[in-house]
Amino acid sequence: MVKKTISTEEKILEAAKTVFHRKGYEGARMQEIADEAGINKALLHYYFRTKENLFDAVFRSAFQEIFTKLFSTIGSDVPLEEKLTNLIGTYIGFLQKNSYIPGFILNELSHNPEKIVEIFKTAPVPPSMILKRMRKSLNDEKMKKTDFRDLFINMLALCIFPIVARPMIQHIFEFSDQEYDQFIENRKKELPVFIMNAIRKK
Amino acid sequence: MVKKTISTEEKILEAAKTVFHRKGYEGARMQEIADEAGINKALLHYYFRTKENLFDAVFRSAFQEIFTKLFSTIGSDVPLEEKLTNLIGTYIGFLQKNSYIPGFILNELSHNPEKIVEIFKTAPVPPSMILKRMRKSLNDEKMKKTDFRDLFINMLALCIFPIVARPMIQHIFEFSDQEYDQFIENRKKELPVFIMNAIRKK
DNA sequence: GTCTATATTGTGATAGAC
């Protein structure tokens, strides 16, 4: 028999996720989270005692969600171009459906840089393992002597920035909402080519 | 005779800039701004009436500062590779000295997307003019049929992201502060090459 | 213009009944 009931704790976490992503830590209000969850403030404190505890749970979950996705794709054992295509496609797809997450993380990152160190320590996939595999892919193929750290960062930048800076870019180029969605969709195909051209040996 | 006195209004704007960049809109406190300016809260309200008015002035200034720099370099009339090198060098240099600005803008952008439309309307350099010149550069040279909008966005992304996500990246790759500065410094030389490789006709 | 003092409203957090 399928469990249909959602526990109060889960409802709170869902609501908190929504509100924190929408407003950030300082901007979020316990009242708004309570309303979103259909309960009252007192119950929030009963479950999580403080706003910071609640925030910690949400931030940790957002961070791990995005990095688990990212790292599992990057760690797969396929040729570089195929890996890039998979990686960029699934990653941008994820960002499209969760467009608040990268902005949220970047935001809290700049106000609480110490916090991410702690979160990385409890990451389900240790970054060092990912990096090792990525370096291997580069060496196996006939690539320019590209620093794999640069490659990794460039890829992240090219995927995330158009999502985070969407309102700005959309206005500069006078895109409609629909046109911008299409623009992002095209990038899924064009980014892997762009990157491969940049690093392929002539 | 050089004017040495700094008006109270200028002191307030300087202080507000510092505090808003450090804490964001919600996180900033009028008291902290007053302390930073060496005056008291009442005087803030005397000059700017509300916190939002003060914020508007600061945000507008940060936004125009970064875009004026960006647009004036991108609009120069030199060959593409040279333009890219100039652009990336001066732009990253600017970001290094004002590392809080892009994070600040991205942050408030995600909480007040409407606001940027208004700010763009009062921009000193109209975006449309920049785009025209950029398109011209691409056509003049033997380049792949690259969408100039993609090129523009990719360049922004590659410059800004390593600055904004610094604490995260620094931890992943276990860079010391000094090593990260050097890493950014290297990107000034490598990014133009990376981009030119990506878009040059074979 | 600049200050001290105070009003007013928000918000995170708790007490205590059920």
Next chain:
DNA sequence: GTCTATCACAATATAGAC
């Protein structure tokens, strides 16, 4: 576990003297 009522305090904003 869940609620209502309330506390304690922090933050924006204003009044009014100088």
